[in-house]
Amino acid sequence: MRNVLHFIVVTILVALVTVGVYVGLTSLGLMPPEASAQSIPIDGLFDLEVKLIAFFFALIMVPMVYSLVVFRRKKGETGDGQHIEGHTGLEITWTVVPLIIVIWLGVLGADNLRQIQSVDPQAIEIGVIAHQWDWSFQYPQGFDSDVLYLPVDQQVVLKMQSLDVIHSFWVPEFRVKQDIVPGRIVDYRITPDLIGDYTVRCAELCGLHHSTMEKAVKVLSQADYAKWLSDNTAKAIAQATAQAGHPDAGRGQVLYSQMGCKTCHSLDGTKGIGPTWKGLFGSKVPLADGTTVTADQAYLTESIKVPGAKTVAEFGAGAMPNFGLILKDSQIADLVAFIMTVK
Numbered sequence: 001m002r003n004v005l006h007f008i009v010v011t012i013l014v015a016l017v018t019v020g021v022y023v024g025l026t027s028l029g030l031m032p033p034e035a036s037a038q039s040i041p042i043d044g045l046f047d048l049e050v051k052l053i054a055f056f057f058a059l060i061m062v063p064m065v066y067s068l069v070v071f072r073r074k075k076g077e078t079g080d081g082q083h084i085e086g087h088t089g090l091e092i093t094w095t096v097v098p099l100i101i102v103i104w105l106g107v108l109g110a111d112n113l114r115q116i117q118s119v120d121p122q123a124i125e126i127g128v129i130a131h132q133w134d135w136s137f138q139y140p141q142g143f144d145s146d147v148l149y150l151p152v153d154q155q156v157v158l159k160m161q162s163l164d165v166i167h168s169f170w171v172p173e174f175r176v177k178q179d180i181v182p183g184r185i186v187d188y189r190i191t192p193d194l195i196g197d198y199t200v201r202c203a204e205l206c207g208l209h210h211s212t213m214e215k216a217v218k219v220l221s222q223a224d225y226a227k228w229l230s231d232n233t234a235k236a237i238a239q240a241t242a243q244a245g246h247p248d249a250g251r252g253q254v255l256y257s258q259m260g261c262k263t264c265h266s267l268d269g270t271k272g273i274g275p276t277w278k279g280l281f282g283s284k285v286p287l288a289d290g291t292t293v294t295a296d297q298a299y300l301t302e303s304i305k306v307p308g309a310k311t312v313a314e315f316g317a318g319a320m321p322n323f324g325l326i327l328k329d330s331q332i333a334d335l336v337a338f339i340m341t342v343k
């Protein structure tokens with residue numbers, strides 16, 4: 001009879017502690033606001049896991065503390081405790097029950113992944129370039145932006161590329177986090193559903209300034225986004241018309257820093273991961289196949305667009321991404337104009 005009483009008391013205490021831990025954890029407000037359609041199933045799964053964590057914490061701690069207090073050795077008690085050996089029923093229970101829970105969580109996780117990756121054929125594409133240590137955003141209308149503008153309630157697919165090492169795209173309010181592996185284009189789908197200002201930060205240790213690799217993200221109403229897009233498209237067309245046939249070394253110098261060229265190509269003759277740009281224009285470049293080529297505009301343009309076309313002696317092939325996929329022809333012309341000035 002006394003054993004039943006202990007069991008009832010412990011069961012009630014486990015229930016109370018479970019509720020207390022769950023309410024305590026969720027009232028701390030540790031999660032940022034939900035700002036995407038994808039964050040709802042993710043937070044649902046997270047909430048379920050916190051409930052399970054609260055229950056198992058109580059299930060372990062309550063019987064332990066209860067036993068320490070209630071079953072203490074009484075004063076004057078000198079005998080050994082009761083000897084207990086094995087309990088097949090209990091062994092099977094605590095093997096099968098966790099197995100079912102883990103499989104169940106696996107199924108829920110897979111279903112969650114299916115929900116957050118569901119494809120909307122109307123999704124708009126935006127290019128994302130990550131490099132040490134910055135982000136830039138390319139709109140298919142032909143312009144770049146320093147801020148990632150997104151329309152609310154519209155799925156976007158970010159086509160993400162890294163120019164150097166692995167970075168990771170993370171807006172905590174969107175919940176979904178995605179690594180960007182150099183050498184491939186990685187898709188990231190999100191449907192922002194809350195107008196506001198956010199920050200994308202890099203979530204993969206990527207070198208010295210990893211901690212400052214941040215850029216603003218603004219989610220606008222559909223009308224504001226349409227206006228911003230048309231304003232910038234008009235500006236981009238006007239700029240492209242003005243720049244057509246007028247490569248500019250100044251703009252090329254900005255791209256040299258912005259696009260990460262400086263990581264591998266020095267301007268002072270120092271040998272880096274790639275050949276220095278000092279005195280490069282017009283020089284004779286020895287190639288890996290034993291031939292020599294003159295570094296004229298055509299060679300420089302080709303080497304930026306498709307670096308694998310001609311491999312320079314003493315430098316490995318495949319170290320440089322195909323910037324033809326990332327830069328516009330006018331930008332490559334600007335870079336070549338800049339290289340021509342580095343004497």
Ligand code: CUA
Pocket residue numbers: 131133166167168202203204205206207210211213
């Ligand atoms: Cu990029 Cu950390």
